[in-house]
Amino acid sequence: MFILEVTPIAKSSHADTLSYFSVKKVDPGGIVEVPLRKQNVLAVVMSVNPVTNIKSQIKSAGYSLRNIHKIIEGQLYSKALLATTYTLKDYFCIPQGKITSLLSPKFLQENQSLWKKRSSHKKRAIKKQILMRPFPERIDYYKSFIREKRSDNESLIIVCPTTHECEELFYQLNKNTTHVFCLHSAISKKKRVAGYAEITERESSSVLITTPSFIDTPLFNLTTLILEHESSPRYIAAAQHLDLRVVIDTFARYVHADIMYADSIIRPERWYEIERKYIERIEPFQNVLRDVTNRIEVEQLNVPITKKITDTERIAQLNKQVAEFSTLSKKSHSRIKKSIKDKENIFIFSSRKSLAPSIICNDCGNIVVSQKTGRPYSLFNKKSKHGGTTRVFRDPLTKEVIPAYDNCMYCKGNRLVQLGVGTERIYDDLKQYQKNATIIILDDNHKLLKKERAELSSLMKDTKHPVIVISTSKGFSLEEKFDNAIVASLDSMLGRPHQNVVTECLWVLSSILRMTKGSVYIQSRNITENQLAIIYTGRYQEFIQRELQLRKELDLPPYLTKIYISKEIQKIQLKKVHVFIQELFQKEMVHIDIMSGRKKSTITLRAELTIPKGTWNPSYQEPELLLKIKELARTWNIEIEA
Known part of the structure; x- marks a missing residue:
């Protein structure tokens, strides 16, 4: 008789490991079917102990052990993957299952x-x-690298953050070859099963282009993993706050494979590793981003005041600006008109959806908020049942929707002003061009089905009728390339108080450059030569060293590790929970923020721990601190940034 420690393969399971009896011995890594609550689930065997070795623990346990139902033949996971998930379960405070x-x-x-x-x-x-080079140059490098690996009879996996990027890369690399494969969740189940079977049965060199879900696919003589589009924030599994780049990096170590990080612009965290000789550069290294300086043009919308004016004149100027406000500048409108005349397709990027992200009263200065939650509303267009649209106020977090009103809830004034640039507002400003162009919105509220995407693709190929797509980052997955692009605003992104703001902006710009043949025009009030000098100079090394110096001065990653712990609580519990967190983390540097909750009676408490890198990293977590974090992990959200 044996005691098996197993990890359920279930997203809903909070347990780290569960114990079961088994008559037969099962090797670690084997798969068994076990009873869990009211259903049977598959579980991975993590460890095996004879009953005779742990009799005392069984007797002292406050619960009875159940038997496994059956042993499953074969192996679902490699030992390398199990070692990876075991190593990282404490680092991310996420159950191994x-x-x-x-x-x-x-x-x-x-x-x-x-x-x-x-x-x-x-x-x-x-x-x-x-490997830091523009996307077309990386494609050329991969073709040469794949030929070299094939001659050595070695296999490699190229990991992409999304299915669209997998398909884009596969299209470029599978020409005139039969050993390049693509697997991801958007492929039909039948094709996935056939493709998986074919690639695992090969006994020669192969190339797999895939998303992180398929990294454990068994390939013949796997020697290299390539992390493509390494700076993409889509490697973060948002629901679990899991950075899949760390998972792939750890997995490469356990399969004894080389790892290559590839992108047009790499993150400061990777440059930090280059400076410390952890990573070597593949030459020629792109120190000057010519694609950025040659194709990006910034239009400053802030016009400096060169002469003194009276308060009355200044108020009159501001009132005139509000009355004449348009999401796009006169230059941007001129570019759109020229593109329509030349039958060119245009991509217009906005970091936010909606008609207006915020509504403010010009009389009393109050923001329009929900009476239920106290959270600010955004203004949206909503399709009515009888055709046409109506305007509504919506809370993007709680999804609360009410009919939009014209009078301020505080002073009853009728001067409610829309603030911010959203996709729907841009659409309203471009309606004048509908006769000569097809205008489409693409964001979380305006999604395109597979059939509609195919129709859009055929429209963009029609050289007689131009297409204007107004989109958030959802539009980065479109297949056809645009002739030109306009960035309506990056200001809302740059205004966020987070260390990754600048690198996320650069990721947005590099994504837009990749999907655009011609120029990218940015209109902004905040992008200056001081803040985003790389856009003007293209000098990557100067930019990244300055960024790292700033992070070092402010005690930010990659020099230190940040652990964020958050929970929505009742307002009346604030003092009690606040004291509990401060006492729990007396030895650590902790900063506590209070934010609005989903209801008027709740708030979100967020604690930020600043930890030395040697105390918390993928290979080691200080035992006392780990015990504290694991105590909270079941009911609190834990997020690691390093």
């Missing part, structure tokens, strides 16, 4: 015929490299 489930395609769990015995990976010296 949850991490394993994220890296396990559902179709694979359902097809036991695909479960085969995994061979162990040969130990070898590994290297880490950075």
Whole structure:
């Protein structure tokens, strides 16, 4: 008789490991079916102990152990993946079963015929490299690199953050070859099963282009992993606050494979590793971003006042600006008119959806907020049942919707003003061009189905009728390239108090450059040569060293680790919870913020811990601090930034 410690393969499971009896011995990494609550689930065996070794623990346990239902033949996971998830479960404070489930395609769990015995990976010296070049140049490098790997009979995996980027890369690399494969969740189940079976049965070199869910696909003689579009924020699994880049990096170590980080503009965290000789650069390294300086043009909308004016004159100027306000400048309108005349397709980016992200009263200065939650409303257009649209106020967090009103709830004045630039507001400003162009919104509230995307693609190929797409980052997955692009505003992104603001802006710009043939025009009130000098000079090394120096002075990652702990609580509990957090983390540097909750009676308490890198990293977590964090992890949200 044996005691098996297993981790359920279920996203809903909060347990780290569960214990079950088994008559037969099952090797670690094996799959068993176990009873969990009212259903049977698959679980991975993490450890095996004879009953005779732990009799005292069984007797002292306050619960009775259940038997496993059956042992499943074959292996679903490699030992390398299990070692990866075991290593990172404490670092991210996420149960091992949850991490394993994220890296396990559902179709694979359902097809036991695909479960085969995994061979162990040969130990070898590994290297880490950075490839920083424009996307077309990276494609050329990959083609040469793949030929080299094929001649050595070695396999590699290229990981992309989204299915669209997988398809884009696969289209470029699978020409005139039969050993390049693509697997991701958007492919039909039948094709996924066939593709997985084919690639795992090969006994020669192969290339797999995939999302992080398929990194454990067994390839013949795997020696390299490439992390493509490394700076993309879409590597963060938002629901679990799990950085999949760290998972892939750790997995590469356990499979003894080289890892290459590739992008047009790499993050400061990677440059930090280059400076410390953890990673080597692949030459020629792109020190001057010519694609940025040659194709991006910034239009400053702030006009400096060159002469003294009276308060009355200044108020008159501001009132005139409000009355004449347009989301797009006169230059941007001129560019749109020229593009329509030349039958060119235009992409217009806005970081926010809605008609107006905020509504303010010009008489009393109060923001329009929900009476239920106290949270600010945004203004949206809503399609009515009888056709046409109506305007509504909506809270993007709680999804509360009410009919829009014209009079201020505080002073009853009728001067409510829309603030901010949203996709719907831009659409309203461009209605004048509808006769000569097709105008489409694409964001979380205006999604395109597969059929509609195909129709848009065919419209963009029609050289007689131009298309204008107004979109958030949702539009980055469109297949066809645009002739030109306009960035309506990056100001709301730059205004966020976060260390990754600048790098996220650069990711947005590099994504727009990749989907645009011609120029990218940015209109802004905040982008200056001081703040985003790289847009004007293209000098990457100067920019990144300045960014790292600033982070060092402010005690930000990558020099220190930040642990964010948050929870929505009742307002009456604030004092009690505040004292509890301060007492729990007496030895750590803790800063506590209070933010609005989803209801008027609740608030969100967010504690920020600043931890030395040696105290908390993927390989080591200080035991006392780990115990405190794990105490909170079940009911609090934990987020790690390093």
